[in-house]
Amino acid sequence: MPAIAQNSSKNTTKNQALILSDRYASNEEAMRFADDVAERRNLDKEWVRQAIGQARFIPTVQRLMRPMQPSASGVIWKNWRVYRSRFIDNVRIQAGVKFWRENSAALERAEAEFGVPAEIIVGIIGVETIYGRDMGTFRVIDALATLAFDFPKTPKRDRSPFFRDELEQFLSLTNRSNVDPLEFRGSYAGAMGLGQFMPSSWVKYAIDFDGNGKVDLFNSPTDAIGSVANYFKSFGWKTGQPTHYPVSFDAVRLDKEALLAPDILPTFNIDSFQAKGAVLRGEALNHIGPLALIELQNGDPALSAGNAQQYVAGTENFYVITRYNWSSYYAMSVIDLGAEVKAALK
Numbered sequence: 490m491p492a493i494a495q496n497s498s499k500n501t502t503k504n505q506a507l508i509l510s511d512r513y514a515s516n517e518e519a520m521r522f523a524d525d526v527a528e529r530r531n532l533d534k535e536w537v538r539q540a541i542g543q544a545r546f547i548p549t550v551q552r553l554m555r556p557m558q559p560s561a562s563g564v565i566w567k568n569w570r571v572y573r574s575r576f577i578d579n580v581r582i583q584a585g586v587k588f589w590r591e592n593s594a595a596l597e598r599a600e601a602e603f604g605v606p607a608e609i610i611v612g613i614i615g616v617e618t619i620y621g622r623d624m625g626t627f628r629v630i631d632a633l634a635t636l637a638f639d640f641p642k643t644p645k646r647d648r649s650p651f652f653r654d655e656l657e658q659f660l661s662l663t664n665r666s667n668v669d670p671l672e673f674r675g676s677y678a679g680a681m682g683l684g685q686f687m688p689s690s691w692v693k694y695a696i697d698f699d700g701n702g703k704v705d706l707f708n709s710p711t712d713a714i715g716s717v718a719n720y721f722k723s724f725g726w727k728t729g730q731p732t733h734y735p736v737s738f739d740a741v742r743l744d745k746e747a748l749l750a751p752d753i754l755p756t757f758n759i760d761s762f763q764a765k766g767a768v769l770r771g772e773a774l775n776h777i778g779p780l781a782l783i784e785l786q787n788g789d790p791a792l793s794a795g796n797a798q799q800y801v802a803g804t805e806n807f808y809v810i811t812r813y814n815w816s817s818y819y820a821m822s823v824i825d826l827g828a829e830v831k832a833a834l835k
Contacts (some may be wrong), residue, residue, distance in 0.1 A: 513634050515696040522637070526657050532664055540660055540670045544634035550627065550677045552562050553640030554648075555641045569785035569799060569818055573740045576616050576822040577829060578696075585611050588620040588710070589777075595698065603718035604728030610717050611826030613813060614710075617685040624683065624707065625676040633659055633679040655679055658688035662666025668701075680767030683713035694720040725805065732810065732824050733783065733801040734773035743764035748782040753817050755779035757807050762802070769802060783817045 513519040523541045527534040565632045589596065589611055595609035636652035659679070663670040675681040679688065686695060688708055698715025706713050738745070743766030748757070755778070762780050763769060769776075779833045783803040788796040803806075803817070810820040 493525050500674075509792045512542060513544045513546070513638065514538075516576070516638060519544075519634065519638050522653065522656075526660060528791050530661050530664075532660070536664070537660060540630065540663075541634060544628075544669060546628045546639055547627065547635045547652030547677075549632050550632050550635040551639055551641050553677045554636060556643065556646060556690065566789045567786040567818065568788045568793060569821070570787055572818045573822055573825065577826050581615050581619055582829050584620045584622065585615045585826065586833050588614065589834055591829060592710050592752040594718055595714045598711045599698070599714050599718040602715075603722040603726070605718040605721045605726050606827075608723070608831045609810070609823065610714055610827075612823035612825075613717050613810075614683050614713060615640055615816065615826050616819070616823050616829065617680075618683050621683045623649070623708070627675060627677050627679075627682060628671060629659060629673040629679050629688075630656075630670050630677045632675065636678065652679070657686050658692055662688055662692055679805045683710060684720075686716065687718050690720065694723055702725075706790075721809055722814070726809050727778070727804075727806055730778070730804055730806045731772075731776075732807045732820070734769060734774075734776065734780075735804050736782065736800050737768045739768050739801075749784055751781060753783060753803060753808060753811055753820075755781040755803060755808050757781070767796075767802065768799045773802060777803065780804060781808065783807065783821075785818065785821065 495660075519537060519541050523537045524534060526532065527537040534758055578629060589607065599605065599610060600607050614620055633652055633656040637656045638648055638653075640647060640649040640652060642649075658680075659673075660670060673681055676685060680686060681688070681691065683706060689704070691704070691706065695706055695712070695716040697704050697712060699709050699711035701709075704712055704716070707717060716820070724825050742764070745766070748767060751757075757765070757767075757780050759769065759774065759776060761779070762782075766780060774806050781803040783801045785799040786796075787798060790796045790798065801821075803820075807817075807820055807824075811817065813819070813823075
């Protein structure tokens with residue numbers, strides 16, 4: 490019995506050491522960063538050190554941030570149909586109808602003040618958190634610290650400077666708000682609330698839309714609605730402009746490589762777009778402003794005729810949605826979910 494007790498004591502001590510070692514209090518780089526933040530932001534040095542020091546390295550966060558691996562052919566094929574199915578289903582649509590009905594006044598006011606359609610706001614909050622049902626379970630400070638000091642680096646990819654900036658913004662935000670920085674929960678990337686705002690976006694674009702004297706993106710759908718609308722307006726949302734148009738191709742003139750070269754950035758006017766073989770019809774021919782050819786892959790087209798890519802002509806408003814998440818697939822999911830909820834609402 491004494492031998493067993495002794496081994497148990499050693500194991501307990503070892504486990505305690507492991508628990509302490511995953512905290513950033515033992516990371517010299519993190520503590521230097523804490524001191525630097527305290528000096529720049531005029532924050533209490535011990536408070537910043539304690540906050541970062543209690544953050545823990547989360548292996549799952551690091552793993553989820555690793556880039557996709559290419560297929561055997563060396564090509565990463567995306568699949569729009571599969572991606573869309575993750576966000577457009579009956580559960581999310583019905584939750585969206587309920588959210589719209591409960592918050593119709595705030596959605597109408599946001600559309601009137603910022604020019605952003607209610608369905609786009611509803612689409613964002615639905616794609617991000619299923620209307621608050623899934624706002625993330627990671628401690629925000631753990632996620633941000635892990636990505637700030639242990640980002641999974643590759644020769645061409647190191648986003649640790651971005652996450653250090655976000656960690657600094659988070660500490661400043663919680664300090665000003667007199668909130669415990671260990672309290673907030675969010676995504677594995679450190680995004681928070683119904684609309685999943687990163688700390689810098691919270692600081693710049695979140696607003697007190699319900700007028701109670703504080704910004705609360707976790708518990709106030711009205712604040713979340715107003716903040717999403719303010720975010721889009723700040724990035725140049727154009728009232729009344731569609732997000733995209735149908736497009737087809739003239740095989741004789743088609744220069745798809747040139748059309749896809751700018752990616753999702755609207756670059757072509759109507760004439761230059763069509764001169765390269767893109768064909769527009771109807772209201773698209775009266776569009777004012779630049780366009781982009783948006784390609785949505787459906788897996789490797791060599792494997793099946795059903796895997797053919799889909800295309801739309803994206804406007805500046807389509808591009809604004811991608812400022813929320815740099816992905817045409819994301820933007821189309823937001824647009825489609827909002828449209829589905831609107832149709833079900835009627």
